[in-house]
Amino acid sequence: MIVVEGLSKKIYLELKEPTEEDSRSAQRRILDALDEQGIEARMTAKVLRRLYPLCDRAGWKVTVSAVWNGEGFEVIDLEEGNTSQKHYGYAVDLGSTTVVVRLVDCETGTCLGEASGFNKQIQYGMDILSRIFFCKDQPEKLEELRKVTVHSIVSVLEKLETLTGISPGECLQMVISGNTTMIHFLIGMDPFCVFSTPYAVRADDPGFLEASELHLPVKGYVYCYPGKSNYLGGDIISGMIDTGIYNSETICAFFDIGTNGELVIGNRDFLLCGAGAAGPALEGGVVKTGMRAEKGAVEQVTLTEDGNFLLKVVGDTKPCGICGSGIVDLIAQLFLHGWVDLRGKFVPEKSEKITKKISLAGDETLQEYAVEYAPGLCFYQSDLDEFIRTKAAAYTMVECMMSESGFSMDDIDRFYVAGAFGKHVSKESAITIGMYPDMERERIINAGNSSLEGAHKLLINRNYLDDIHGILEKMIYIQFGAIDDFLHIMVAAQALPHTDQERYPSVMEKLKNMN
């Protein structure tokens, strides 16, 4: 039996009817019964008003809904009969592009449904900065953004209602993980501070807020995961709770790779963290034919013996661009077949698919090699260079942080990759190009949407609240810019897989076998 000590409780009580001998108030009768179960609680006025005639009508068999408010339990609802099985809550991953919500059965801890939708902030700009500039110091516009943020969540709740028949009004609590900017928008705080010196944000630990104050339709409270710093938000702390690396005996790395890369390295003794612009290259943003992993995006690439590209396209349609996982595959395949050399340069004599092309770089045109990986779609030398810089930056973040903590890359026991990139990219390809360290494949773990998972876990186990504050206290934030030889180490990583080939024995072995 799983005992779930979550952020809410539904408790069925069979109370004794009042008599002259036992004329305790209805309120006291319920609070005493909860007390017997070890639950000290208070009641809202709304519940006090419901006591009569509900208790009498129900023959004193009632179900109370109690929610944790950060300090204690609050009885926020009262229902006739036994409704303890109808005990629901939401876990929310509030991403800057996508909002994912999970409807959780808080009695069993299981997921009853999951749905997602775009973050409607997108109408104010695809990138976060333009959204921030849109409302900087303009309270009405900030309010507009707050509302679309709330509406982005509510829309997904509506989808879930359609899916499951369970409405938000039946749900007690909500846990939200999001980066610092998203939480600022959600609450209605100007997030300009997140990206401007001295990077002191408005609030980093909102804690439990009344759902009604946030205009979210659950009955109780909304808990927002706290962040460590402007660039290291609640989504990462949620990932910590999900992966549990703060309890690990061995050293783990947790890497959330997206437009920004957030990295945590440590174990139960220490936690270092940092963030850097991993670069939009990883989301297909800088590469000329790059695109998000939407319909038409090449997501997997195999180069056959006879020099043809086998492509897997999202939606099984005609390819119209390439997304991050496709790019990693493409570069890995080009490299393994010798079409790209160790320095990351095209080797045109290897295939007639590599030709000189004219490309646009800013206002200038450029003649450069490119490979046509699909009819009419080319991957250019400048794309390659850009991507290699990006993967070098990612690798360097890990390496620098390991060395800051006095360890080497070899000491990483588990390497968690969070986020959509980690989910879709081929481990093998990512190692081949030197983006992931060369380690046993099973020790590289796709953490999936760990931000959502962490929200789910907390919703059904409030003991994690202590862990969260332990994590925040233990975490030390490293400014990569402040590390002396960061640039030096990054340049060394700007090769395939690395200038120091000894770090990639398995890749070298593969190369040998290919040729």
Place this chain on the structure above:
Amino acid sequence: MIVVEGLSKKIYLELKEPTEEDSRSAQRRILDALDEQGIEARMTAKVLRRLYPLCDRAGWKVTVSAVWNGEGFEVIDLEEGNTSQKHYGYAVDLGSTTVVVRLVDCETGTCLGEASGFNKQIQYGMDILSRIFFCKDQPEKLEELRKVTVHSIVSVLEKLETLTGISPGECLQMVISGNTTMIHFLIGMDPFCVFSTPYAVRADDPGFLEASELHLPVKGYVYCYPGKSNYLGGDIISGMIDTGIYNSETICAFFDIGTNGELVIGNRDFLLCGAGAAGPALEGGVVKTGMRAEKGAVEQVTLTEDGNFLLKVVGDTKPCGICGSGIVDLIAQLFLHGWVDLRGKFVPEKSEKITKKISLAGDETLQEYAVEYAPGLCFYQSDLDEFIRTKAAAYTMVECMMSESGFSMDDIDRFYVAGAFGKHVSKESAITIGMYPDMERERIINAGNSSLEGAHKLLINRNYLDDIHGILEKMIYIQFGAIDDFLHIMVAAQALPHTDQERYPSVMEKLKNMN
């Protein structure tokens, strides 16, 4: 210096501006500063939203408003600069006839103004029972009564605003003392239970409720004093806090005499309490020419040597009736001058002002003696009988409770009389007629509006919250009806001053001197 540890705090903070070295969030900066002063607090979303641009604009010199919610402090407001001197709250005595509110300076603990108004429930009936029957099992009517209750308080707050210039929106917390029915109406709970078997009320300890949930206009919480039982409400517990008899070494009696009489007897070791129908006679309700202590009511009576009545009339106007304190004076004077004998019967030969009159008793007419205490205003034998029964009931409640606790009447060290009756009645007269015990006059203490005083005290000292729960635990409720010889003892008290004259030595001495 008085250190006031009240239900709210206003704290002026001079914070350091964020720098790259100290880039804590605005939220953390404030919470850390509070923490340094030993205050652990959380923030509402409203305050999170105000952090920017307020902190910057104020040069990081801000004042936070923090309120106690029963479990911890909540920061509910933030202001620029030092506004810590503007720290206000309300103490409310929610009586069934009158609502009295005191505006308190919570920084110094002093009263800034006091105002009162009628309880607008009166439009639904002068007596509580008719109000209760009006809305019994009719939620819309209950809501109507809830609204007029709230409005009764709000009207007085408006008077206080006119008086002091301080608006409810500037006030943080409110403490309300009222009897169980009043609190039921205030929250919106059907109070029929208060007067119907098995006397199990809806709620007796509402605790801290959000002011907005009660539609009261303060910023923070409303605390309602808990009650001990249906008939022994929060107003009495508030009186306990005011008089402090639960801490006394010697035995005290606390008697709130009105339509109902509520009595507590005890000291730091024990507390017995009970309630009974003291009878509307004490408020001038049953006596034929009786009236409330309003304009035109005879409130003091002296009988001169030459057999004339000297009257003090409320409003210095022509007398049109007599109120409780006037009745007590009148009977005492009649008794001392021998116009009424020890059995409480008129002695017509003593004065020509005593004549046979025709009076109405129900549907019947009655010929009985009466004294004309003012032109055209008579006090009848039946009034006398009724009043003596009432005072005997009051005396008997004290005597029975003393004997229940194993003590005699002589063991009472202090005798507190609370409420309007206690305030206006002459101690001397009340002893003379055997309503109060015959004890040293300075040990009979007029506790005034102890319900209001207790609310005021709690507002500025939250340590009383512990005391309140201690009192409730310690208190034992005595059903007078369950005391075997209650009626027997009461009959013995139905004389002037008592059938056992040895109990009233000072009265006997006076009588001797008069004659």
